[in-house]
Amino acid sequence: xxxxxxxxxxxxxxxxxxxxxxxxxxPLAQVGxxxxxxxxxxxxxAALWASARGEAxxxxxxxxxxxxxxxxxxxxxxxxxxxxxxxxxxxxxAQLARWGExxxxxxxxxEPGDTxxxxxxxxxxxxxxxxxxxxGEIKDAELARAFFAIWLDPRTREPRLRAxxxxxxxxxx
Numbered sequence: 552x553x554x555x556x557x558x559x560x561x562x563x564x565x566x567x568x569x570x571x572x573x574x575x576x577x578p579l580a581q582v583g584x585x586x587x588x589x590x591x592x593x594x595x596x597a598a599l600w601a602s603a604r605g606e607a608x609x610x611x612x613x614x615x616x617x618x619x620x621x622x623x624x625x626x627x628x629x630x631x632x633x634x635x636x637x638x639x640x641x642x643x644x645a646q647l648a649r650w651g652e653x654x655x656x657x658x659x660x661x662e663p664g665d666t667x668x669x670x671x672x673x674x675x676x677x678x679x680x681x682x683x684x685x686x687g688e689i690k691d692a693e694l695a696r697a698f699f700a701i702w703l704d705p706r707t708r709e710p711r712l713r714a715x716x717x718x719x720x721x722x723x724x
Contacts, residue, residue: 582608585715595620597702599716608717609673609703615716616668619661628661629654635701635708650694657687671699 582605584598597617601608632654633647641647657679661667668680677695679687689695700707707713714720 577602577612579612579614582613583714583716583718583720585712585720587709587712593620597712597716599703604718606717606719609671609699612670612672613699614668614670615699615702616666618664618666620663622662623660625655625658625660628658632658632698632701636697638708639697639700639704639706641697650691650697653689653691653694654698657689659686669698671695 579600579602582599582601582603584596586596587594595617597615599608599613599615601613602611629651633651636647636650657677658667659681661681665682666680670678670680672678673696674692675695676688676690676692677698678685679689689698702709702716703713705713711720
């Protein structure tokens with residue numbers, strides 16, 4: 552739990568969309584936003600942007616934006632992401648090793664206040680922005696699905712945050 556909480560952070564209102572003009576024509580609207588706290592400490596704010604609401608938001612292209620509260624190395628982001636994917640049932644270690652290399656190329660180290668955003672293109676992969684600058688691309692559709700599952704899969708470690716992101720917060724207590 553603690554390792555997942557080190558992933559991200561800051562005010563949800565400030566978590567926006569990266570410049571998407573070159574990669575998508577579909578207009579995206581904010582579906583939801585949420586705050587993650589652990590032992591009373593604010594860890595991060597996240598926002599989900601998509602063309603649909605609720606569960607439908609994850610069927611088409613969607614963007615997850617996260618603002619960090621502390622400096623975190625690329626290596627730590629990758630390690631925690633792979634641990635969460637394992638927890639969700641992705642357990643082919645050879646595949647996870649390849650995924651780790653791909654994530655290391657896409658996820659930079661971050662400083663407090665930095666924003667990472669990722670555009671999931673189901674069936675194709677994902678694009679990653681750091682501080683509104685395109686920094687990586689994953690062309691593996693299954694890896695992209697596994698990465699976004701960390702926050703959006705029904706089995707996520709944080710169902711309340713998932714509900715907030717999907718605009719379903721009233722349905723989870």
